[in-house]
Amino acid sequence: MTDIIIVGKGPAGWSCAMTARMRGLSVQVIAPQGDAGQLKLAERIDNYPGMPQVSGAEILKRFREQAIALGTEERNGLIRQIMPTGNGFMVLVENDVLESKTIVLAMGAARQKLLPGEEEQVGRGVSYCATCDGMFYRGKRIAVLSSTEQGVEEATFLASLVGELDYYSLKKHDITKLPELAKVIDEKPKGFGRDGQDLTMTTDQSTKKYDGVFVFRAGMPLGMLLNDLQTEGSYIPVDRMMNTNIPGVFAAGDCTGKPLQVPKAVGEGNVAAIAAAEYIAKHG
């Protein structure tokens, strides 16, 4: 079991990892391959102490190198779900399950917008995890909505279970490797609802009924990642030690709210690591 799993490879995540390693904790920093967060887009940063006139990509490179040199374990993949287990957390990274004593959420400012009605239907037909929920739809009619090639992989797995599979692209991506069962629907999903017991999905052209709908985006909506995590709009409220409302879960960086700045993210990552170390020392 890892001491800390850090969600995100931005300044907050790397900073947290460095301090955690200095305290001898085992750390995994996880984010989708090639997605280093917002900072990579910045051409020039002038407000980070000690590194004047540097590009966002260069700062990130240096943060990463320093954290790896200190013994941080880096892993690629989107974290889809985090579940408390009583003595720690199970973390679903793509289709792998990892275990950790504490969690630091450092996934930047929310970039994912849900479809109207989506949140209400989670657990009632809408799912974000094919491996977790696919077996409930054996022989049934489902839809896969995806903004990335991840949806094609998940559709391939689901095609071995379900009876019918409609595929919707939320954003343009390569769908040439879709399984034979998948029927590509060239309509734009607009929202979810219910017709009695049935889950309905409205598009720009029609309303359809499905037994289940699997949604895959490049990031996870905040509230979907961790059940019962308290949020305020698109931010996670924290106290001065970066505690969220869930014991053992800390948050740092842009995801805790404004100002959205590198030095603030780095500072909060540092505090979150110290708080996680204290939590582990206390709870074992």
Ligand SMILES: Cc1cc2nc3c(=O)[nH]c(=O)nc-3n(C[C@H](O)[C@H](O)[C@H](O)COP(=O)(O)OP(=O)(O)OC[C@H]3O[C@@H](n4cnc5c(N)ncnc54)[C@H](O)[C@@H]3O)c2cc1C
């Ligand atoms: C164009 C631009 C210019 C900027 N200029 C400046 C500036 O001059 N000075 C300054 O101080 N700030 C600047 N910023 C802001 C700065 O980039 C952010 O404040 C900073 O990057 C926040 O760091 P963070 O670690 O909180 O989040 P991010 O850097 O956004 O990193 C978030 C990480 O979380 C990962 N992630 C998200 N969801 C998941 C998930 N479910 N599973 C796994 N990983 C996940 C992402 O892939 C990413 O790796 C600028 C931002 C932009 C876009």
